[in-house]
Amino acid sequence: MPQKIAAGNWKMNGTLEAVPEAGAIAAASGAVETILCPPATLIGPLTLAAQGTDLRIGGQSCHPAASGAHTGDISAAMLADAGATYCITGHSERRADHGESDDDVRAQTEAAWAAGLRAILCIGETLEQREAGETLDVLTAQLEGSLPGGATEENTIIAYEPVWAIGTGKVASPDQVAEVHDALRDHVGPEMSLLYGGSVKAGNAAELFALTNVDGALVGGASLKAADFVPIVEALAAS
């Protein structure tokens, strides 16, 4: 059985004032694997807030190199040193804002593994690609291009995030999610966790988690406040 996972991606949100939210989320973690990926500045503080609980902390991206002359970047080893045990790779915002290619994502994922981090590797189609009927082809190509050989359920989680559903309030329909996740399951085998991401909220989480091949969610906006995220974690635990 794939592991059930509720992951929150705080993106470029949060200062020290947000640490108590993580504390409240930590207090509610345990029934399913629960992860918060804050900005790099908060990995240390959130690791401290999560100490003694089942909440795990992750980075949002990493440079493929372990160290060096890469101003503004952070390595997987640094994330691990600060307390992270997970790292998102291939998020569509990184692919769009920083021009990260499948090759870059594969190298980052390998770097995350080398530092002992479990990767949360994201793939997703744009609205244009969906409307052109290219969704499954695009996702297969992204997976084949960015998932390194040697991926297992121990070192990798796949997150399907349709770009058009991220931060828009337009969640993919259960049929759309099921079609993609069933195809992904055929691709990655029976044990790797498959997360859905894109406008997941407490109000739509249970319906998504009821789908056979949805093992959890990668949540953006609704992970910033414990009052929004904890009900999603609870819906997953109840699924």
Ligand SMILES: O=C[C@H](O)COP(=O)(O)O
């Ligand atoms: O990484 C998280 C996703 O991009 C989803 O973000 P969202 O829940 O704000 O739509």
